[in-house]
Amino acid sequence: MKKTGKILLIAIIATLTLIGVTNNVHAATKPNYIITTDATYPPFDFQDKNNQYTGIDQEILKTIAKRQNFTYTLKPMSFNAATQSVSSGQADGVIAGMSITDERKAVFDFGTPYYRSGIGWAVKKDSNIKSLKDLKGKTVALKTGTSGVDYALSIQKKYGFKVTYFNDSDTLYNDVINDNAQATFGDLPVIQYAVKNGTQLKVMNPKSPIQAGWYGFGVQKGKNAKLLADFNKGFASIKEDGTYDKIVAKYLGASAATFTGNKKDNNSVVGILKANNGAFLNGLWQTIILTVSAIVLASIWGILLGIMGVSQNAGIRGLSTTIIYTFRGLPLMVLAFFIYIGLPGVIGMKIPAFTAGLITLVLNEGAYTGAFVRGGFDAVDRGQMEAARSLGLTYGKSMRKVIVPQGLKIMVPSFINQFIITLKDTSILSAIGILELTQTGSLIVSRNSQGFRVWAIVAVIYLIVITLLTWLSNWVEKRTRA
Amino acid sequence: MSEAQTKSKIHVDKVNKSYGENHVLRDISLDINQNEVVVMIGPSGSGKSTFLRMLNQLEKPDNGTIIVDGFDISEKATDINKVRENIGMVFQNFNLFNNYTVLENIMLAPVELGKMDKAAAEKKARELLDTVGLVDKADVSVNSLSGGQKQRVAIARALAMEPDVMLFDEPTSALDPEMVGDVLEVMKNLADSGMTMIIVTHEMGFAKQVADRVVFFESGKIQESGSPEQVFNQPKNERLQEFLSKVMHA
Numbered sequence: 001m002k003k004t005g006k007i008l009l010i011a012i013i014a015t016l017t018l019i020g021v022t023n024n025v026h027a028a029t030k031p032n033y034i035i036t037t038d039a040t041y042p043p044f045d046f047q048d049k050n051n052q053y054t055g056i057d058q059e060i061l062k063t064i065a066k067r068q069n070f071t072y073t074l075k076p077m078s079f080n081a082a083t084q085s086v087s088s089g090q091a092d093g094v095i096a097g098m099s100i101t102d103e104r105k106a107v108f109d110f111g112t113p114y115y116r117s118g119i120g121w122a123v124k125k126d127s128n129i130k131s132l133k134d135l136k137g138k139t140v141a142l143k144t145g146t147s148g149v150d151y152a153l154s155i156q157k158k159y160g161f162k163v164t165y166f167n168d169s170d171t172l173y174n175d176v177i178n179d180n181a182q183a184t185f186g187d188l189p190v191i192q193y194a195v196k197n198g199t200q201l202k203v204m205n206p207k208s209p210i211q212a213g214w215y216g217f218g219v220q221k222g223k224n225a226k227l228l229a230d231f232n233k234g235f236a237s238i239k240e241d242g243t244y245d246k247i248v249a250k251y252l253g254a255s256a257a258t259f260t261g262n263k264k265d266n267n268s269v270v271g272i273l274k275a276n277n278g279a280f281l282n283g284l285w286q287t288i289i290l291t292v293s294a295i296v297l298a299s300i301w302g303i304l305l306g307i308m309g310v311s312q313n314a315g316i317r318g319l320s321t322t323i324i325y326t327f328r329g330l331p332l333m334v335l336a337f338f339i340y341i342g343l344p345g346v347i348g349m350k351i352p353a354f355t356a357g358l359i360t361l362v363l364n365e366g367a368y369t370g371a372f373v374r375g376g377f378d379a380v381d382r383g384q385m386e387a388a389r390s391l392g393l394t395y396g397k398s399m400r401k402v403i404v405p406q407g408l409k410i411m412v413p414s415f416i417n418q419f420i421i422t423l424k425d426t427s428i429l430s431a432i433g434i435l436e437l438t439q440t441g442s443l444i445v446s447r448n449s450q451g452f453r454v455w456a457i458v459a460v461i462y463l464i465v466i467t468l469l470t471w472l473s474n475w476v477e478k479r480t481r482a
Numbered sequence: 483m484s485e486a487q488t489k490s491k492i493h494v495d496k497v498n499k500s501y502g503e504n505h506v507l508r509d510i511s512l513d514i515n516q517n518e519v520v521v522m523i524g525p526s527g528s529g530k531s532t533f534l535r536m537l538n539q540l541e542k543p544d545n546g547t548i549i550v551d552g553f554d555i556s557e558k559a560t561d562i563n564k565v566r567e568n569i570g571m572v573f574q575n576f577n578l579f580n581n582y583t584v585l586e587n588i589m590l591a592p593v594e595l596g597k598m599d600k601a602a603a604e605k606k607a608r609e610l611l612d613t614v615g616l617v618d619k620a621d622v623s624v625n626s627l628s629g630g631q632k633q634r635v636a637i638a639r640a641l642a643m644e645p646d647v648m649l650f651d652e653p654t655s656a657l658d659p660e661m662v663g664d665v666l667e668v669m670k671n672l673a674d675s676g677m678t679m680i681i682v683t684h685e686m687g688f689a690k691q692v693a694d695r696v697v698f699f700e701s702g703k704i705q706e707s708g709s710p711e712q713v714f715n716q717p718k719n720e721r722l723q724e725f726l727s728k729v730m731h732a
Contacts, residue, residue, distance in 0.1 A: 386540055387577035387636075391643060392567035393590035402593060405581045 033072040033227055033380045035061065036082035036349075038096035039439070040168045040446035043097060043193045044115075044215075045076070045250040047443050051279045057095045059247045060114060063290065064234030075353070076443070077433030078167040080145035081341065083108075085218050085433075093227055095189055099147040100216040109223075110216035111231040115248075118209020119151050120188030122174055122201040129183060133240050135161040135318020141172045141181035148185035151211060170446040173199050194307075195254070235302065245376045254416035271452050283440030284461060285465070290354070290436060291423045294361035299415065301362055309374030309406075312395060321333075327367035336360040340432040357429040364455070365422045369415070377403055399434040412480055414471035420466055427462075437461060491516045491647060491678050498544030498658070499532060506532050508702040511548070517680045521689040521710075522678055524699035525725060530682045534649050537561075550647070564633065567595060570640030574652040576632040578624040578639070582691075585620040588639045597643065601652070610638035615666050630661025633669060634668055641672075646658045648672065650681040685730060698722045 017175050037045045037057065044057040065072055075082075075091060075307045083098065084093040087107045100110050120451055123129045129138070132155065142149045152163060166172035169190065177200050184191070184201075188209045195201050217231050238244045273280070308320035312316055327335070340356035340396045351359075372463060380403050388398035431440035441458040483632055490513040499507040506529045514520055523531040535541040536548060539555055539562050548556045553565045579587050588607035592598040598606060608656045613616045614634035614701075626634065633653055637638045640648060650669065666688050672693045673679055683689060691711060696713040698706045706719040 271519060381575075381577070383573055383575050383577035384579060387571075387573060387579070387639075390538055390540065390566060390569070390571040391640070392563045392565075392595055394563055397594055401590060402579050402581065409581075 008015050011379070014368055019433055021114060031070045031226070033070060033092040033224070034075060034090075035038055035072045036075045036077060036085045036091045036096065036433075038079040038082055039076040039433070039443055040170055041079065042095050042169075042192060042197075044190065044445075047076075049275060051276065051443075054101070056115065056251050058079055059250075060238065060244065062184050062248070063094050063238055064231055065245060067237055068230040068381055070230055075433055076352075078145075078436075079143060079433065080167065080435055081337075083145060083218070084341045086218060088341050089223070089306070089348070090341065090344045091352055092224050093217060093231075095217045097189070097190060097215055097217055099213050101147055101213070104218070107221055108216075108218035109228055109327065111220050111228050113214030113216050114235060114236050114244075115189075115215040116212065117183055117187050117189055118212035119148055120203055120205050120209060120246070121183055121185045121189045122176070122191050122195070122203045123183045124179060125200045127182065127202065131206075137160045137161070139164055139180070139184040141166060141174055141175045141184045143167070143169060143186060145460050146186060147213075149186065150458040152185040168442055168446060168453075169194070170401045170442075173201060174451065176201060176305055176425060189252075206373075212352075256472050269457060272448070272450060277446060280437075280457070280461065281438050283435060283437040284432060285466070286354075286436040287423070288425050288465070290357060290361065290426045290429065290434070291419075293347040293358055295366060295419050296428070297362045298359070298365035298369055298418075301366035301455070302418075305366060305370025305374050306373025306407075307399065309370065310377045310403075314359070316458050320374070322407065324367045324370045324374075327363045328371065330364070332360060332425055332436060333366055333431050336432050353429075353432050353434050356432060357426075357434045360429065361422060361425060365418060365425065368421070369418055370417070372411055376407040376414070379410050381405045411478060412477045416470070416477065419469055419473060423466060423469060424462070491551065491728060492519070492680075493547070493549040494516065494537075495547040495684050497533075497536065497543045497548060499529075499536070499541065499543050507536075507543070510702075510704060512697070512707075514678065514680060517676045517678055519673045519677075519692055519694045520681070520697060521693040521695070521697060522682045522697045523684070523686070523689060523717070523725075527729050528699040529698075529702040530699040531651055534680060534682050536653055538566050538571055538651055540571075557572075567591075567597070567643055567678070568645050568647065570631065570637075570643060570645035570648045572636050572640055572648070572650045572653045574655050576636045576656070578627075578632055579634055580624060582624070584624055584627070585626060588642045591670075603642070603655050606642055607638070610641055611635075613671070615664070628661060629657045630664050633657065633661075633665045635638065637665075637668055639673070642708050647678045647680070650679065650683070652682050652684070654685055668725065684712070684729070688695050695699070697702060698723070698725070 037053065041045060041055070043055055045053065045055045048054045053076060061072070070232045075085070077085070079096055082094050082096050098116070100113060115121070128238040129135065136159060140152055141164050142152055144165045144167055149165075156163065161183075164175070166175065169186070172184060173194060176184050188203070188205070191201065191203055192206065195203055213237050219228050305320050305324060308316050311317050311320070311322070319422060336357060337361055340351060340353060344351055382407065385398055388402045389395070393401070426436055427438035430442065433439070437458055439455050448454070492512060492514040494512045497507055497510045498505070510533060513655060522534065524530050532541055536543055537550065543556060546556065547554060550565055551568055553560050555562060555565055565658065579590065584646060585604065585607050588610060589600070589603040592603040592606065593600055608617060608620060611620055616631055616634055616638075618633065619627065619635070624635065627635065653669070654665055657665065662685070666685065669679070669681070670692050693710050694708050697704055697708060698713060698719065699716055700721045705718065706713060706722050713722070
């Protein structure tokens with residue numbers, strides 16, 4: 001048991017060190033900030049054909065950072081997660097086409113308003129909806145956490161429509177185009193840009209934004225005053241010398257293909273693979289690292305929970321049961337949000353997304369593992385323990401020499417099953433912005449709108465990895481049987 | 483500890499045990515001497531197996547005193563593992579370790595408990611396999627053995643710790659009839675060699691043959707005890723008479 005403890009400790013330290021090291025790479029003399037953004041919000045925030053983040057927001061930020069001499073690490077995620085990361089102190093600032101509202105002012109300090117916007121609403125291109133009155137009984141698709149939501153909810157009663165929520169714009173537009181929802185409310189320039197680039201929607205109020213307002217760069221209220229001051233100073237300078245106007249004109253004037261690659265690349269699986277092979281490989285690598293670390297740590301933690309679960313001490317058994325019950329009961333995504341967005345505010349410490357994701361997986365998969373490990377030990381005939389004890393062996397020695405080896409053999413198929421589930425569960429962590437395979441797929445689709453081809457590619461990659469994992473597991477199983 | 487208590491190998495005084503409402507042992511007192519072979523008989527559920535399992539603390543008494551080899555095992559401070567090293571036990575269902583070979587089963591405890599080094603333990607194990615007639619089975623998996631062979635290996639495993647008391651909990655009850663003889667023979671040889679043995683069994687013929695004393699359990703009490711001659715041929719207790727009439731005519 002000492003050995004297991006040591007391995008566990010080493011694994012944890014190694015993981016934390018690794019994460020610590022990668023985080024400190026940027027630590028130079030210049031201040032480095034963590035800035036979150038919306039992963040899919042063209043023309044303000046989106047990936048170009050080289051998988052670099054670009055758009056009006058991004059170019060403003062980049063230019064200001066250069067002039068004001070600071071650096072930053074960009075964390076693209078859903079708009080909702082992007083704002084919450086800043087309000088919980090996980091990140092320093094957010095630039096994501098965020099409207100300045102009174103409600104948000106309570107939580108954020110905003111820099112100089114940088115873009116005039118307002119709310120627009122759109123329907124499917126050939127829809128016969130003419131006015132808000134026609135929305136009665138219909139469904140309206142909204143992007144979680146946006147000012148479009150606030151507006152839609154404020155008029156929902158009056159017009160009698162239902163609402164449905166999405167985390168990324170592309171899926172949302174497709175929902176309207178596929179007639180699952182019949183309309184959407186969102187930021188006018190964003191919808192207009194999408195329509196201009198071929199999204200089959202019709203904007204209903206192109207000339208008259210509702211609740212016209214401004215976008216602002218936000219930091220957590222009362223924090224990061226220096227970053228905010230730098231942003232404002234830099235913004236004043238790009239406004240003055242005309243850089244700002246050039247940036248806006250560059251994105252609004254050009255079609256999306258200028259930034260996101262030509263049609264030919266996007267119309268075949270081979271083309272998509274060629275254009276994005278770096279992104280797919282990175283995503284796959286993140287998925288594999290996350291899976292392997294989670295499998296190793298969750299197995300160790302689960303075996304520990306299982307051993308505790310068959311302990312002679314009722315208190316330890318109860319503790320194991322409680323831990324398993326809690327973490328098996330929590331949906332993976334809730335746990336991920338709780339650790340990534342909930343905890344940092346309370347413990348006053350940033351938790352990097354990868355670490356938060358890994359902890360989430362270890363707690364969740366570890367609980368499942370703990371349950372079947374305990375079951376496996378229970379399945380070993382009671383007489384085995386009695387015989388070992390009757391010879392004078394201690395409880396610990398009896399466990400180690402007799403019960404554990406037999407129990408583990410019973411558990412091998414359950415372990416293999418759990419490994420495969422772990423691999424698939426990593427996809428859920430795209431919600432906290434980990435750029436693994438699924439998130440990579442979302443980003444590519446948001447750029448090229450080739451949902452079918454991209455998701456087919458992602459699915460095939462998962463199947464290949466799962467097949468390899470299954471082969472490896474079967475090989476191990478055969479060896480343990482022999 | 484008084485002189486009177488240390489004289490007998492095992493001293494049991496006023497032991498009680500209940501499982502919820504079920505009072506399985508009531509005020510049991512019994513002394514067993516060095517080299518004595520005691521056979522415990524009685525109907526199922528009479529408490530004889532529970533009593534046997536208390537002698538090495540696989541079951542804990544609710545109250546009363548149990549002294550084995552001078553160690554009060556009902557006392558919390560006693561290191562029960564040390565006491566168990568000197569008490570071998572053989573189970574109805576053999577309980578051989580499924581993850582080891584025959585030889586490894588026998589060697590495990592002496593090696594793990596530092597009683598012998600590996601070489602000595604292996605030598606001892608092979609000798610024991612020889613005495614139980616299974617020397618050719620040393621390296622096979624225990625799952626390939628017949629019931630009778632398993633039980634003989636189990637006896638060898640218990641003997642590897644060189645105990646001075648052996649407990650047998652219905653050692654032949656799970657065996658096919660043709661296997662019983664081999665196991666009983668090994669036990670008889672062991673008795674002849676002077677081992678202190680406490681045996682729970684339904685084999686009345688064997689009891690008659692090897693027991694120094696027969697103890698009759700019924701309803702959690704020792705109803706009668708004495709030499710095989712007394713117990714089988716002149717039973718006084720009414721319940722014993724009834725029990726014998728059933729098992730002898732069965």
